[in-house]
Amino acid sequence: MITQDQLKQQVAQAALDVILPQLQPESVLGVGTGSTVDRFIDLLGVHRDAFGAAVSSSERSTRRLQAAGIQVLDLNQVASLPFYVDGADEVDHQLNLIKGGGGALTREKIVASVADRFICIVDETKLVETLGRFPLPIEVIPLARESVAREMRQLGGRPELRAGFITDNGNQIIDVAGLAYGSQPAEFEALINNIPGVVTCGLFAISGAHLALVAGQAGIARLELQD
Known part of the structure; x- marks a missing residue:
């Protein structure tokens, strides 16, 4: 092995x-x-x-x-x-x-x-076979952390702040479990990236x-x- x-x-x-x-x-x-x-x-x-x-x-x-x-x-x-x-x-x-x-x-x-x-x-x-087992990382401006988390809950996700972690850009990361991207992950990526306060999400579709x-x-x- x-x-x-x-x-x-x-x-x-x-x-x-x-x-x-x-x-x-x-x-x-x-x-x-x-x-x-x-x-x-x-x-x-x-x-x-x-x-x-x-x-x-x-x-x-x-x-x-x-x-x-x-x-x-x-x-x-x-x-x-x-x-x-x-x-x-x-x-x-x-x-x-x-x-x-x-x-x-x-x-x-x-x-x-x-x-x-x-x-x-x-x-x-x-x-x-289908993306979604791994929680989706989302880099957010700290001011928008909770507003982005609320949007993720509306989309069916379970957001959790990555405690104690700051990105090289000085921002925070929310890891979101439970999202279902279906057959159109590119559309889901665009949707998340357009939420105010999101720097980018970890979908590369x-x-x-x-x-x-x-x-x-x-x-x-x-x-x-x-x-």
Whole structure:
């Protein structure tokens, strides 16, 4: 039996194998946040001379990239990214995602939006038929915490403040269990994002991943959107 840690290491290597042949010395990579991405960063550091720099979605990943000898740029310095590599808390077969378990969802969504190709790396426990088992993280301006929570209850959710947690942007996170997204998660994402005081929600359905690499006991599976 392959352990979950070993699966994370395998899928991080699989992502590196996908992107490395396509990198140029001037390439700038988008890098996400989380335990699986930590393994990707460690592998990427061995090949730091194969590309120019990285853009990070969190202070945590920035520190790890710099420790690996990789230059980290501010996204405002970069016009485009060939790849953005990140994990997810849930991914379905249409490559819709729930992200934000680590609290970096807003910056993750921003960096992903600039990338030509978003590669999601997960182990098989994160692959689901229908999104919703994992509570939906919502980053909120502190003033709006309770008003957003009331809106979530109206939508059938059970909101809970992530106690003691402040995002890199200085905001709070509400984790909402019990939401049912149905067959139109993109519409649900837009609905939540339009609530006053919401910075963004952890649904990545309006713009999901282009490719998901899923590590399982039988190897690496590829889920890919066709152009």
